[in-house]
Amino acid sequence: MTDMALEALFKLIDEEGPLPAKLSPELLEGIKPGGSYKGFTALHLALFLGNLEAAARLHGAGASLEARNEKGQTPLLFLAERKEPSAEEGIAWLLQRGANANATMGSGANALHFAAQNAGFFPEHYVRIGRLLLDAGTRTEARTKAGRTPLHVAIPSHGVEFMRLLVERGADVNAQTETGVSPLHFVPVNYMRWRELDAERQGEEDLGLDADGIARRCIETLLELGARKDLKTSEGLTAYEFARQADMPEEIVQLLR
Known part of the structure; x- marks a missing residue:
């Protein structure tokens, strides 16, 4: 069901950004708990805007903490990948009210996967989010359909502080996908992409x-x-051999020998 007030608010966001100057309490008050627009529920939007007062009103009126947007994200999954400071408050608010800390996407990804994928770009922010999720019992060993744990997913964004947090809280640093790829293997797997980005941004x-x-x-x-270092993929390759194939510098390759 399309909510006209929600549609009007989205149009403001499209025109002015995530915190539109014309945002008014009246506009927020007009949003219905069960309304949706472009796949987003009113609760998703209130939390995106960092308006916990509106979120509380919507939840009190029956808005579900587990409603999914068109990508299949609950409000918790949606906020876990947001870099806005308000996301931390929203996540804490959701968890305090009993949101499912282990909700997953169809891909198998949970909130830790979403936080991990950007953890290297905004480390302090995502480490704080990671702690909130871990304290609520979000599983460190949840796997995507590709067999990747949150630790695997933290590698492409080179989120080393997030990696430390995950392992300190019980993540298996040697977890392997169905094809035997460990987080250590995943470094040379991502190395070529990092080099491409490096060249693009010179x-x-x-x-x-x-x-x-x-x-x-x-x-x-x-x-x-x-x-x-001795773990092998299903093809019998170690991370050292992956590094050789990725043409990594010799001094880095030797770290894996």
């Missing part, structure tokens, strides 16, 4: 992207956390 300031430095930090962190 000359741009303050991007902090250094493929070799990223790979070294990830490998050293995983080894410090207990990653095994």
Whole structure:
């Protein structure tokens, strides 16, 4: 059911950004608990805007904490990938009210997967979100259909502090996918993409992207956390052999020997 007030609010957001200047209490008051627009429920939107007062009103009127948007995300899953500071407050609010900390997408991804995928770009923010989720019992060993744990997913964004948090809270640093890929294997798997991004961003300031430095930090962190170098994929390849295939610098390859 399309909610006209919700539609009007989305149009404002499209025009002015996530915190539209014309946002009014009256507009928020007009949103119905069961309303939706573009696949988003009123509760998703109130939490996206960081308006916990509106979220509480909607929840009190019957809005479900487990409603899904068109991507299949509950409000918790939706907020877990947001980089806005208000996401932390929204996640805490949801968990305090009993939102399912282990809700998953059709892909198998849970809220820790969503937080992990951007953890290296906004480390302090996502570590705080990670702690909230872990304290609520979100599973560190949940797997996507590809067999990836949140620790695997933290590698592409090179979120080393998030990796530390996961392992400290029980994640298996040597978890392997169905094809035998461990988090350590996943570093050389992602190395070529980091190099491509590095080349694309040459000359741009303050991007902090250094493929070799990223790979070294990830490998050293995983080894410090207990990653095994001898694990093999289903094709019989170690992370060292993956690194050779990825044409990583010799000094980094030797870390995996």
